[in-house]
Amino acid sequence: AKFVSQEVPRDEVSILNSVFSHLAYTFHKNPSNTEAMDAYNGIAFTIRDRLLKRLEDTDSHFISINAKRINYMSMEFLIGRTFDNAMLALGLRKEYSAVSNTLGFNLEDLIDEERDAALGNGGLGRLAACFVDSMACCNYNGWGYGLRYRYGMFQQQIINGYQVEAPDCWMDNPNPWEFPRPEISYKVKFYGNIAKTPSTSSGYTWENAVEYDVMAFDTPVPAFGTKNVGNIRLWSCKTNDLFDLNRFNAGDYPGATGNMVAADILTYVLYPNDNQNAGKELRLKQEYMFVSATIQDIIHRFKLTGKPWSEFHELVAIQLNDTHPTLGIAELQRILVDEEAMSWDAAWDIVTKSFAFTNHTILPEALEKWPVPMMGKILPRHLGIIFDINLFFLQHVEKSIPSEREFLSRISIIEESSPQQVRMAYLAIVGSHRVNGVAQIHSDIIKATIFSEFVKVFGSDKFVNVTNGVTTRRWVNQCNPGLSALITETVGDESWVDDYPKAHLLESRVNDEDFRKRWWDVKQANKLRLATYIKDTCGITVNHDALFDIQVKRIHEYKRQLMNILGVIHRYNTLKKMTPEQRQDQVHRVIIFAGKSASGYYIAKLIIKFINSVADVVNNDKDIGDVLKVVFIPDYCVSAAEVIVPASDISQHISTAGTEASGTSNMKFVMNGGLILGTVDGANVEIAEEVGDDQIFMFGVLAHEVDEFRFNLRYHPDPLDANLQAVYDTIKSGVFGNPDEFNPLVECSHGPGDNYLVSVDFASYLMAQDAVDALYKDRESWITKSILCGSRMGKFTSDRSITDYAENIWNIEPSAVDA
Ligand code: 26W
Numbered sequence: 045a046k047f048v049s050q051e052v053p054r055d056e057v058s059i060l061n062s063v064f065s066h067l068a069y070t071f072h073k074n075p076s077n078t079e080a081m082d083a084y085n086g087i088a089f090t091i092r093d094r095l096l097k098r099l100e101d102t103d104s105h106f107i108s109i110n111a112k113r114i115n116y117m118s119m120e121f122l123i124g125r126t127f128d129n130a131m132l133a134l135g136l137r138k139e140y141s142a143v144s145n146t147l148g149f150n151l152e153d154l155i156d157e158e159r160d161a162a163l164g165n166g167g168l169g170r171l172a173a174c175f176v177d178s179m180a181c182c183n184y185n186g187w188g189y190g191l192r193y194r195y196g197m198f199q200q201q202i203i204n205g206y207q208v209e210a211p212d213c214w215m216d217n218p219n220p221w222e223f224p225r226p227e228i229s230y231k232v233k234f235y236g237n238i239a240k241t242p243s244t245s246s247g248y249t250w251e252n253a254v255e256y257d258v259m260a261f262d263t264p265v266p267a268f269g270t271k272n273v274g275n276i277r278l279w280s281c282k283t284n285d286l287f288d289l290n291r292f293n294a295g296d297y298p299g300a301t302g303n304m305v306a307a308d309i310l311t312y313v314l315y316p317n318d319n320q321n322a323g324k325e326l327r328l329k330q331e332y333m334f335v336s337a338t339i340q341d342i343i344h345r346f347k348l349t350g351k352p353w354s355e356f357h358e359l360v361a362i363q364l365n366d367t368h369p370t371l372g373i374a375e376l377q378r379i380l381v382d383e384e385a386m387s388w389d390a391a392w393d394i395v396t397k398s399f400a401f402t403n404h405t406i407l408p409e410a411l412e413k414w415p416v417p418m419m420g421k422i423l424p425r426h427l428g429i430i431f432d433i434n435l436f437f438l439q440h441v442e443k444s445i446p447s448e449r450e451f452l453s454r455i456s457i458i459e460e461s462s463p464q465q466v467r468m469a470y471l472a473i474v475g476s477h478r479v480n481g482v483a484q485i486h487s488d489i490i491k492a493t494i495f496s497e498f499v500k501v502f503g504s505d506k507f508v509n510v511t512n513g514v515t516t517r518r519w520v521n522q523c524n525p526g527l528s529a530l531i532t533e534t535v536g537d538e539s540w541v542d543d544y545p546k547a548h549l550l551e552s553r554v555n556d557e558d559f560r561k562r563w564w565d566v567k568q569a570n571k572l573r574l575a576t577y578i579k580d581t582c583g584i585t586v587n588h589d590a591l592f593d594i595q596v597k598r599i600h601e602y603k604r605q606l607m608n609i610l611g612v613i614h615r616y617n618t619l620k621k622m623t624p625e626q627r628q629d630q631v632h633r634v635i636i637f638a639g640k641s642a643s644g645y646y647i648a649k650l651i652i653k654f655i656n657s658v659a660d661v662v663n664n665d666k667d668i669g670d671v672l673k674v675v676f677i678p679d680y681c682v683s684a685a686e687v688i689v690p691a692s693d694i695s696q697h698i699s700t701a702g703t704e705a706s707g708t709s710n711m712k713f714v715m716n717g718g719l720i721l722g723t724v725d726g727a728n729v730e731i732a733e734e735v736g737d738d739q740i741f742m743f744g745v746l747a748h749e750v751d752e753f754r755f756n757l758r759y760h761p762d763p764l765d766a767n768l769q770a771v772y773d774t775i776k777s778g779v780f781g782n783p784d785e786f787n788p789l790v791e792c793s794h795g796p797g798d799n800y801l802v803s804v805d806f807a808s809y810l811m812a813q814d815a816v817d818a819l820y821k822d823r824e825s826w827i828t829k830s831i832l833c834g835s836r837m838g839k840f841t842s843d844r845s846i847t848d849y850a851e852n853i854w855n856i857e858p859s860a861v862d863a
Pocket of ligand 1: 166168171319320321322404405412482706707726
């Protein structure tokens with residue numbers, strides 16, 4: 045008999061029996077004391093059984109054919125909930141719905157029992173989650189590697205309009221979606237010194253280091269339409285070996301656990317910074333612990349194949365999700381030369397053929413740099429290796445392109461500041477065979493700006509574009525059942541869920557009256573669902589017949605939530621000047637914000653407070669009533685996005701041109717029949733190409749004009765736009781509270797402080813908003829645009845992104861496990 049050889053039964057009765065069994069034997073519950081949380085757990089554990097079986101099969105399959113594996117290294121995986129996703133992937137949602145009814149529960153309520161796995165900040169972390177989904181669905185041998193943070197992204201409370209952070213204790217509940225793997229553990233070292241020794245091929249060893257044990261937890265990734273299952277392997281510190289027996293025996297109990305605490309702290313908390321590098325020692329340790337365990341695991345699995353090192357890159361692809369795992373380059377080189385007796389050049393050849401690097405931002409404050417003294421203290425051997433990598437690199441450059449010292453110091457991995465700094469992006473470029481940006485405009489910009497010198501050194505072909513995408517499993521099929529039913533009916537079956545370009549068939553129904561009505565009704569139902577969510581979370585009543593205008597994303601100056609709320613004040617001023625009859629004639633709007641700010645980001649936090657202060661005034665103004673409502677939904681997260689995204693009429697993606705690398709929620713909103721109000725930035729550009737320029741609302745200066753406008757604001761400012769001046773006057777009048785408090789926002793949205801060109805784009809932004817109102821009044825044209833946009837989004841599935849990576853970077857073919 046083969047271990048778990050049979051697919052676990054799929055009929056309702058068998059499922060119910062296994063749920064009873066888990067309730068009784070895993071959770072010590074019987075039908076009379078089963079609460080919603082228990083029911084969720086009991087059911088989830090039966091799904092876990094099914095996923096485990098598929099994970100085993102997938103792993104054996106890929107091992108048996110010696111398949112190349114993608115190792116997607118990311119410090120963040122913003123997974124969200126798994127329950128609903130897994131039921132849909134297994135094709136058992138109906139059965140489970142019946143089973144929960146039998147238990148006396150509504151499946152929708154059980155779904156709400158699950159806490160999000162929020163092991164990420166924003167775009168980069170959510171992209172990683174979409175990518176593992178797509179790797180699995182497209183039958184690639186792909187694993188995610190990351191960290192199992194004890195506390196994920198903080199929970200955001202809004203108190204008196206201010207953001208207050210609370211810890212995200214997501215592990216307080218049992219987690220059905222992970223499998224502890226205590227047998228898979230590695231030693232990770234810190235500190236110590238390097239010694240010269242003839243016993244290694246490099247002549248160096250790393251001595252007197254402090255050792256930690258790091259252990260694996262596997263999280264299977266349910267895949268739709270295939271029996272393949274993916275995996276995210278997350279590392280956590282093991283503390284048992286760190287118990288100090290001497291101190292314990294001497295009665296010093298707290299002292300005996302001191303090292304355990306230190307080890308635990310390593311994976312305690314996700315740094316809640318998005319696009320902002322804090323440069324903290326603990327973060328460097330997290331990065332190294334993650335990288336070291338992952339590289340050791342990759343090598344371990346490679347050795348099981350029995351293949352020679354020269355074939356390593358034919359079996360292993362390693363993708364760096366931004367620079368956060370870049371130490372992996374130095375770690376693999378170190379293991380090969382210090383422990384595997386390999387020559388420097390042979391090792392370096394293996395490293396550069398295996399690694400590839402994705403850049404996700406050009407904001408200077410986000411680029412990772414580590415002070416040389418800090419790295420030398422924590423990772424002395426790696427620092428030595430990085431200096432050697434740099435030396436050989438600069439020597440190569442000097443030989444191939446005779447250059448001045450200036451050029452060499454500009455491309456040096458080591459920045460000659462005091463103290464010196466290791467530029468992680470440069471190390472990633474030098475150690476990788478491909479570097480990619482995440483949307484065409486972004487890939488063009490990095491080649492022309494921050495990495496332009498490297499294009500000269502390595503040639504243009506090393507730098508490629510892979511436009512981001514999102515998984516249609518979660519972001520259409522799961523979050524929008526109404527729309528999914530319409531697409532399924534149009535396509536004839538569910539094949540569009542993993543073949544999204546098929547959604548283009550919707551376009552053939554654009555003139556079908558009945559279809560158009562249902563399209564509209566689906567949107568209205570989703571708006572009603574969001575209105576209920578808003579009532580529950582904010583206590584504000586909104587009318588779902590109004591236009592829903594949504595901006596949800598991390599709060600950041602470059603994303604310009606400030607411009608949005610200044611525009612809201614302009615709208616408020618305009619409405620106030622009207623007669624009641626004129627007002628009722630205007631398009632009614634609900635302006636919805638959500639998003640977290642980094643805890644130390646003063647201006648972003650002030651923007652949150654400001655939005656809430658404006659909302660208070662507008663929402664309580666009797667003159668205004670339902671014509672305008674402003675809402676800030678607290679604690680934006682993946683599961684909130686699943687309610688918010690399907691409910692937009694318009695969503696705003698209004699970053700200063702050139703600053704948003706891609707954006708991915710823009711794709712989700714349009715797939716769900718929302719229109720876009722956006723700047724010529726990131727993936728907005730390609731969305732416009734696909735759906736048609738005239739389908740979406742674009743405004744604002746272009747990326748190549750930004751520098752000149754910044755310069756002008758500083759030295760030759762134009763007079764201030766009259767509407768913006770009027771908005772400032774309203775703020776200064778004190779209607780929204782003490783104007784002094786909000787003065788920093790006035791100062792950073794015009795004149796020399798206006799880094800993100802709010803004042804420059806304000807007039808064209810208001811015009812674009814007027815165009816939105818005008819179109820919304822013409823309901824039939826609006827519906828047409830909405831259907832056309834929704835049907836033309838085939839490009840933006842992450843299945844396409846992953847196929848691009850597979851073909852252009854990883855050189856890997858898919859393979860399905862036996863059905
Ligand atoms: C070291 C601090 C830090 C933390 C996170 C620096 C930078 C980051 C991320 C790279 C920020 C991020 O999430 N970038 C976003 O990546 C998305 C996926 O490619 C893009 O769609 C967004 O435009 C980009 O801002």
